[in-house]
Amino acid sequence: MEQQSKRERRQVFGLGAYVVAYVVVLVLLAIAYATSRSDLGDVRFTIGLVIALIQVLVVALMFMHLVLAKGSIPYFAAAVVVFIALLFSIPLVDLETRFPPTRPFENVHGPSPTLYPADSPD
Amino acid sequence: MPDARRIVLPPSRGEIVPHYEEERTEAHALRLGMWAFIASELLMFSGMFLSFVYYRWAYPVTFASASRVMDIGHTSIAIALLVTGSLLLAFAELSSLRDRRKPTAVAIGITALLGLCVVAVELWGWFGHLERGLGPGRYFTSDELQGPGASLFFSLFYIFGGLHLLHVLIGAILLAWVASVAARGTWRRPRFIALQMMALYWNFTVIVGLVAYPLFYLS
Numbered sequence: 001m002e003q004q005s006k007r008e009r010r011q012v013f014g015l016g017a018y019v020v021a022y023v024v025v026l027v028l029l030a031i032a033y034a035t036s037r038s039d040l041g042d043v044r045f046t047i048g049l050v051i052a053l054i055q056v057l058v059v060a061l062m063f064m065h066l067v068l069a070k071g072s073i074p075y076f077a078a079a080v081v082v083f084i085a086l087l088f089s090i091p092l093v094d095l096e097t098r099f100p101p102t103r104p105f106e107n108v109h110g111p112s113p114t115l116y117p118a119d120s121p122d
Numbered sequence: 123m124p125d126a127r128r129i130v131l132p133p134s135r136g137e138i139v140p141h142y143e144e145e146r147t148e149a150h151a152l153r154l155g156m157w158a159f160i161a162s163e164l165l166m167f168s169g170m171f172l173s174f175v176y177y178r179w180a181y182p183v184t185f186a187s188a189s190r191v192m193d194i195g196h197t198s199i200a201i202a203l204l205v206t207g208s209l210l211l212a213f214a215e216l217s218s219l220r221d222r223r224k225p226t227a228v229a230i231g232i233t234a235l236l237g238l239c240v241v242a243v244e245l246w247g248w249f250g251h252l253e254r255g256l257g258p259g260r261y262f263t264s265d266e267l268q269g270p271g272a273s274l275f276f277s278l279f280y281i282f283g284g285l286h287l288l289h290v291l292i293g294a295i296l297l298a299w300v301a302s303v304a305a306r307g308t309w310r311r312p313r314f315i316a317l318q319m320m321a322l323y324w325n326f327t328v329i330v331g332l333v334a335y336p337l338f339y340l341s
Contacts, residue, residue, distance in 0.1 A: 011318070012219065018212040025205050029198065029335075036194050036339055042186075048336025055332045063208045063325045065318075071150055073157055080161040084168045091172060095179050104180040106271065 011068055021062040025055050149315050156319050160326045163289075167330050170285070174278050174337055181271025188275040189341035191256065191266050196247030200240045201335060204290070204328045207233040211321040218304075218314050227305035230297055230317070233324065237294025241287050248283070251276070279338055286334065289327050296320060 032051045035044045061067045066077055100108055178185045214229035251257070255264035258280045262273035300320055 012212070012215050015213060015216055018209055022205060022209040025332075026202060029201055029205070032335060032340065033194060033198050044340050045186075045336060048340030052332050052336050056329050059205075059208065059325050059328050059332070063212060063328075064322055069153075071154075073150075073154060076154065076157050076161065080164055083161075083165060087165070087168050088172060088175070091176065095176065106181045106183055106269070107179060110183055 011065060013062065013065075013068075017062065021058050025058055028055050152315055152319065153322075156322050160322060163326060164329075167282075167285075167333075170278075170282050171333065171337065174282070177271065177274055177278065178337075178341060181269065181274065184267065184269045184271030185275050185341050187267055188272055189339055191254075191264075192279075192339050193247055193250050194339045196243050196250070197331075197335060197339065200243045200247075201328075201331050203236045203240050203243070204324075204331055207236045208321075208325055208328055210236070211317070211324055214304075215314065215317055215321060218317050223304060223307050226317075227301050230304055230320075231301035234294045234297035234301055237290050237297060237324075240290050241294070244283065244287055248280070282334060282338075286327065286330055289330070293320070293324050293327055297324070 028051045032048050035047050035051075038044065040047070060077070066074065069077070210229045210233045214226045214233070217226040217229065252261075254266065255262065256266070256276050257263065257273075258277040259273055262276055264272075297320055300316060303316075
């Protein structure tokens with residue numbers, strides 16, 4: 001029983017480490033919120049994605065204990081990342097290499113013509 | 123050959139399930155099973171993220187405009203509550219290891235309440251959007267945005283948000299059950315594993331919320 005308890009204790013961090021991770025995620029959330037209020041154009045989307053990536057890493061490594069995981073679980077988690085990367089990369093490569101006339105109107109020419117304008121007579 | 127004397131049924135009362143020879147094998151199998159479940163859920167949400175990325179590529183101007191008219195405040199509060207739940211569950215795991223029943227049950231119970239608060243706050247935000255005509259599909263009646271991509275943005279928002287809220291709600295209900303079991307003190311050996319399973323699930327909902335945040339609010 002004592003041995004089992006020791007083994008279980010090796011699967012968690014101290015409370016201080018969790019508090020630091022919590023503060024990091026909340027500070028990053030505040031930065032993302034501030035970014036949404038700024039006028040940074042397309043850069044804010046990139047900043048938001050980078051912040052989300054860091055937050056996800058903190059949650060997965062600390063709160064989900066991926067750093068302490070042993071056996072097949074880290075490989076399993078890595079396999080998930082590979083599959084998600086494949087899921088995204090193949091369609092995105094397709095989209096970015098399409099012949100321009102096959103692209104949707106707005107992707108090539110900017111705002112789409114309004115189908116139902118607010119000032120339409122009907 | 124497992125020692126038959128160690129196998130005491132029923133497993134629900136805290137004993138090892140018969141086909142596991144020792145506790146750590148059972149614990150590892152349970153964790154791996156939970157990770158497999160989370161992996162399948164992540165792949166499902168990834169498909170939805172991918173659909174969002176595709177339509178953002180097709181309607182870059184409209185999607186950028188749509189994300190600017192969104193009320194980001196409610197979701198920011200909801201994510202802060204979800205992350206607070208993660209901290210509380212980590213505290214509950216530590217308390218559980220020290221056999222401190224009451225703090226464990228209280229921390230899990232508060233996390234369940236936070237889950238319900240997340241659902242309430244998000245629904246409040248939804249009603250705000252709907253009042254402004256920012257509904258899905260044919261319920262999109264707003265004059266703030268125009269173009270065929272606008273209603274599509276909000277269809278994705280409500281489908282994705284609804285599925286995420288459903289997961290949070292299920293997590294809150296399960297956590298309430300785990301809290302009641304912890305409070306009664308009727309769990310014994312599997313207490314830590316059960317809590318770890320729930321914490322993994324909760325943190326999965328946090329991850330999904332964190333990834334959705336820049337997509338819908340910072341596009």
